[in-house]
Amino acid sequence: MAVLVTDKSNIIVQGFTGKEGSFHAEQMIEYGTNVVGGVTPGKGGQEHLGKPVFNSVHEAVVKVKADTSIIFVPPKFAPDAILEAAEAGIKVIICITEGIAVQDMVKVKAYLEQMPDVRLIGPNCPGVMSPGMAKVGIMPGFIHNPGRIGIVSRSGTLTYEAVDQVTKAGMGQSTCIGIGGDPIIGTTTKEAVELLMNDPDTDGIVMIGEIGGSMEADAAHWIKEHGTKPVVGFIAGQTAPKGRTMGHAGAIIGGEDDTAEAKMKIMASCGIHVVSSPATIGETMAKALGK
Numbered sequence: 001m002a003v004l005v006t007d008k009s010n011i012i013v014q015g016f017t018g019k020e021g022s023f024h025a026e027q028m029i030e031y032g033t034n035v036v037g038g039v040t041p042g043k044g045g046q047e048h049l050g051k052p053v054f055n056s057v058h059e060a061v062v063k064v065k066a067d068t069s070i071i072f073v074p075p076k077f078a079p080d081a082i083l084e085a086a087e088a089g090i091k092v093i094i095c096i097t098e099g100i101a102v103q104d105m106v107k108v109k110a111y112l113e114q115m116p117d118v119r120l121i122g123p124n125c126p127g128v129m130s131p132g133m134a135k136v137g138i139m140p141g142f143i144h145n146p147g148r149i150g151i152v153s154r155s156g157t158l159t160y161e162a163v164d165q166v167t168k169a170g171m172g173q174s175t176c177i178g179i180g181g182d183p184i185i186g187t188t189t190k191e192a193v194e195l196l197m198n199d200p201d202t203d204g205i206v207m208i209g210e211i212g213g214s215m216e217a218d219a220a221h222w223i224k225e226h227g228t229k230p231v232v233g234f235i236a237g238q239t240a241p242k243g244r245t246m247g248h249a250g251a252i253i254g255g256e257d258d259t260a261e262a263k264m265k266i267m268a269s270c271g272i273h274v275v276s277s278p279a280t281i282g283e284t285m286a287k288a289l290g291k
Contacts, residue, residue, distance in 0.1 A: 002130035021072035095122035120186025126178035147172020150196030169282030211237035224270035230288035
């Protein structure tokens with residue numbers, strides 16, 4: 001099986017008829033993802049890419065039993081799009097949008113805490129991929145292969161590197177989760193790791209983090225207490241200067257524990273197989289699994 005998205009997911013695209021939504025929805029459909037329609041207010045009743053267009057998420061839930069949404073909506077309107085999906089009954093919300101104001105995401109996060117059955121991935125993320133079943137995001141489908149290694153990453157491009165490494169080492173992926181690089185996101189590294197740790201069809205986990213924040217340390221401590229599978233970890237930003245945002249809005253060193261070196265030490269002390277280069281992720285996982 002997989003986590004978050006499978007071939008049983010009924011997926012809609014918010015911002016369906018826009019440039020980004022159209023481009024990526026078409027690729028998702030070509031991959032074989034079960035896209036059941038899309039939402040663009042004012043264009044309900046039309047057809048786009050061979051799928052129905054709805055005026056609201058609620059309408060999509062009622063008419064095509066949508067349970068998963070991917071959001072390609074401009075930053076100004078994306079917070080409302082997230083809340084609309086949650087209130088309509090969508091259980092997995094994947095927000096690709098980059099550039100949402102932090103104060104808006106603080107409000108969204110607080111609201112969603114009242115809805116524990118709703119899972120938000122992102123914003124500013126590449127999405128979620130369960131190879132052979134569903135591509136719900138912007139990741140290149142051709143580099144993924146079905147398998148039993150789960151991947152959690154704050155970085156989009158490093159997600160792809162980890163996927164490539166795992167594939168080249170003769171192992172495929174169960175689910176790849178790009179959690180996003182913003183300061184305020186939905187699902188954290190620890191929560192994503194926990195999902196994969198509890199997945200019976202995942203044998204090992206690759207965890208890719210960045211400088212800034214405590215998400216990787218929180219995940220590492222959880223793994224030390226509850227982990228039952230090998231975890232290979234990598235932290236990007238090992239040469240980053242203190243106080244400067246590197247790549248993602250959440251990647252800024254605020255204190256000694258936020259540096260790559262500090263995070264790598266914590267992860268290693270918690271039993272994670274830490275690598276200094278993403279080029280050794282695949283071979284390290286193979287060794288950890290005894291392959």
